[in-house]
Amino acid sequence: MTTTATTLKGQPLDRQTLDAMLRRRLFFTPAFEIYGGVAGLFDYGPPGCSLQANIVDIWRKHFILEEDMLEIDTTVLTPHEVLKTSGHVDKFADWMCKDPKNGDILRADHFVEDVLESRLKGDKEARGEKVEEEDDPKKKKKRKTKTEAVKLDDNVVREYEEVLAKIDNYNGEELGELIKKYDLKNPATGVQPSPPVAFNLMFQTSIGPSSNLAGYLRPETAQGQFLNFAKLLDFNMQQMPFASASIGRSYRNEISPRAGLLRVREFLMAEIEHFVDPEGGKKHHRFPEVEAIELTLLDRHTQLAGKTDVKKMTIGDAVRNKVVDNETLGYFLARIHLFLQKIGVDMSKVRFRQHMENEMAHYAADCWDAELLTSSGWIECVGCADRSAYDLSVHAKKTGAPLVVRERLDEPLVFEEWQVEIDKKKFGPQFKKDGKTVEAALEATTQEQREKLAKQLTDNGELELEVAGVGSGTVKVSKDLVKIEFRKRIENTREYTPNVIEPSFGIGRILYSLIEHVYWNRATEDGGDEARGVLSFPPTVAPTKVLIVPLSANKQFQPFVNKISQKLRKIGISARVDSSSATIGKRYSRNDELGTPLGITIDFQTVQDSTITLRDRDSTKQVRADEDTIIAAIQSLVTGAKEWKDVAAELPAFEGQEVDVTVR
């Protein structure tokens, strides 16, 4: 699903230039690189680490603090039995093919996708249409044979496009059929790979010195939250609904990790489990606050029809029209939308895609992914699923722990109904080994049946019941063994297993997509000859807020550098000093690449009158004022209270160093 990638300013996005810049500035780097690296493992350098911390901090405020969620921190190591019960041991797998010639291991869905996309591209070339360059350099390199310009039948083109639109909907067998049907071959060898087999994605280990307790690294943080449900409900003083949340690493042994942060084997997740009463339509009391928010939706019907056309719709309408299953799910979709907006994601590159039936876990009631458009296509960054009561139910069943809510009813419920009362002491001796079966058959009778059976007892002193597998199939029970009477039953409490709405965030994917969204290139605007990358992070998200540059190594500047650094540190604003010998312009350029939104210059005028200049990364405009005025301006920009245009309107512009900036 490669698409035309563009920068924040609409320029074509050159992935290789961006990657080189991110490596140069140490946003992230392949882990263990001096040992040759390990696919799918990345380390975050200082700017990436800080960017990640800022995104997590905003996430925590936006979700956890805003809604008093219960944050918990659970272990990654998880014993076998837990993940067996949750279904991960049996089902958490991807489909994997092997090339019989060179032993290449391929992820089946990606393989089908790649080959069909390549054929469609070849078709376009043959038709003389404009073909987009492949943006992912790793992918380009991997595909060893060049796309061949072969024209396809119009019908075939349509078929391929339909397959691609619902690629996530196929199981292993179906992928195997596609491989055969379209005779798909590994470009590296020209050979058709073996039929797909399931490969479990969990990393396995063993716990304890005797190595007999099998365990896994968790593939998600969710299970740790479910297992603590009863304790959390207690902690929340039995109040429903409530949500727990966890921020922590999870692990998936990906078959073929992609280059970069988009498919890695170790990653940071932030997950919410919102527990809600399944009765009453899963309403949310804050839904009215969000219902006017317009989302971009790609529903399952559109995808199954082989299309990818999105609809714009308010979340209020989407829930009313049953496009989105319920209010609570809709509430979280809107909150996710607001979060992405807050951290600076380009909202024209966001869509919410609904899972198709086969794609969704069998227990899920509905599921939507927030997808962000990048140079590698639409990337799932947030999942938001209604997991129903599945997880709590299976763990409760397995362990016997009561993972339920007991709600005291304001008005007791009174039921008038036919009740069966069995005299167990007599029942056993009478029916021997069939006792339990007959008992169960009696208990399973409907109200209508019971009314009739009660009449039989009164009339005949016994009842006749069909019980498959016992004697002739019909059993007689006399009235000294059973009573069936019309009685009142009063219930003071209601017991239920909550349903779970789960918004689940892949922080690394969001972080990388955000970088692409805020990236642009100054050269093409200024007409300069050298590409000069800029990352226009909002100040709240930017790894470092302020760059402090003394004009030169002159010792007179040092006291000002120290004083300003200390003042900024005291109000909790991260700043870095660059007193290297590079020109002011070069130093600012370096920090444009780091996404530092503000820059302070200390020059000879500073020494005379204690004024300093403040530079805006995006416009490169500067203002000049005394130290405290500038620091106050920085604080208002960093907290989001003001924008640059407000500051530029209030403080005198400074033109002096512009010369330096433009000639760099």
Added chain:
Amino acid sequence: MTTTATTLKGQPLDRQTLDAMLRRRLFFTPAFEIYGGVAGLFDYGPPGCSLQANIVDIWRKHFILEEDMLEIDTTVLTPHEVLKTSGHVDKFADWMCKDPKNGDILRADHFVEDVLESRLKGDKEARGEKVEEEDDPKKKKKRKTKTEAVKLDDNVVREYEEVLAKIDNYNGEELGELIKKYDLKNPATGVQPSPPVAFNLMFQTSIGPSSNLAGYLRPETAQGQFLNFAKLLDFNMQQMPFASASIGRSYRNEISPRAGLLRVREFLMAEIEHFVDPEGGKKHHRFPEVEAIELTLLDRHTQLAGKTDVKKMTIGDAVRNKVVDNETLGYFLARIHLFLQKIGVDMSKVRFRQHMENEMAHYAADCWDAELLTSSGWIECVGCADRSAYDLSVHAKKTGAPLVVRERLDEPLVFEEWQVEIDKKKFGPQFKKDGKTVEAALEATTQEQREKLAKQLTDNGELELEVAGVGSGTVKVSKDLVKIEFRKRIENTREYTPNVIEPSFGIGRILYSLIEHVYWNRATEDGGDEARGVLSFPPTVAPTKVLIVPLSANKQFQPFVNKISQKLRKIGISARVDSSSATIGKRYSRNDELGTPLGITIDFQTVQDSTITLRDRDSTKQVRADEDTIIAAIQSLVTGAKEWKDVAAELPAFEGQEVDVTVR
């Protein structure tokens, strides 16, 4: 090393009561408890999670921000080769014994410690001395045989005490000898366990679908920092010294995890790697700022003499007297001291213990642990080691990556020396397979040897050199193959491998020890009959800062609750509302157990005049004022700008609810 544990107020600390309280308030809880739990794995509930986040936040400000350290975030999954090179595959092990009768697996040093301590206790009983109760309930339970009151020889007592003082200094063989010498038996079976064998503590897994890349879960975050050294030096624009830092989980497959958070298998670490030039005595430019700080030190000589007497000494004196190896190490010991003080640790329960020679890694120059006194004895919470150039050197050697600093010299260094110049073209054909060996032997000659060899060349036209394993052991080289001349060599750069000072923090151990240090019991002070626990966390560290309690469920109070919550949230102060039907006193009591330092009560007077009361957790005193005054007071208390006594002096005291509080 069980000692008398006391609360913050000097009361005897009852470990079982504290544990029950921490579980009740969900600070932490055994992971997977509904599945029977897994030893050494714990989940943090909301207060524990928040406490941990606050400790980490203070750590980050105290260390990373204060000194512009480069924070990075590296992967837990680590390939075999990296940990083979670092020495962990071969040496990261504990000594393990097996009981041949019941198969119990015992950690050898703990086993020796436990049995000897039990014998010493039996001796005290036999002598009629007062014996401390065992504080660790898990330990009590595990030790199945009761301590027998058997009097020991005075010499034996001294011997046992000396062994215990240096228990960390024994290797496996020595522990085995102790077991035999003192005939130590597993109390559970009365049988002597098998000789200790090494058990590697790393969790193993395999990476990738073909399962052929062996890997481990990292046992420390340090290696990820070392591997990125060259990139970090670049990022720091080649400036030395600098430090990297990482906060993340590490894993150790402990042989016998202890109850609670003190010895767990998955834990959060915060580690600093400070890279310093090994020349010039490892000075630190900020050492003068800390040199007057007095630390409590237990040096290695004292321990080897079988004693545990501590010395109080300023870090300035300790470095001057060579008790602590160098300024940089000393600087960090003082900074660790300040950090522990800042988070509320009882400084009378802190000591810095120096590692003994055998205890320290062979490459380490010096190592000190900050130990905190708890009901389980002195617990290592922070390690601070001078790892010398070991790690960078072994990784550089293995990979060929230049993990070095190249420093441009202000004045070039001029060497006048005998230099060997070999004519390699002729050398090979002449010596054939021995060429490399002879070459190496020539290169390895000393200045004195070269002077003599040069004379031989001039005098005889050839030189004679001993080269073991080549021909007769003596080789002749003629002057057309080699020149040896006295020449000038000029060096403009100096290349060196930095040394590493590593402060390494176990966050979970610090968190638990801190809880014990701030815990006390109100009942014994008030004379009440029920134990009422209080956790006197400093406000900066407390999980929640403010409790908001409406007097009753009366609807008039709700708008005030909402408004105050919102105002506090806006200034980033975490608050929780308790509008349950419990009495005000009960609700405050609950929050004393959670360590919430401040409480706001909304009562009928609030509805009339908008004033609210503010309660201090530690004194239970209250003041009353209008909303904004109280919120300003809260802010100054939470940031540490004011203490309660300042607020109590400024605002009118309120006595009203004290009745309620005292009768609860």
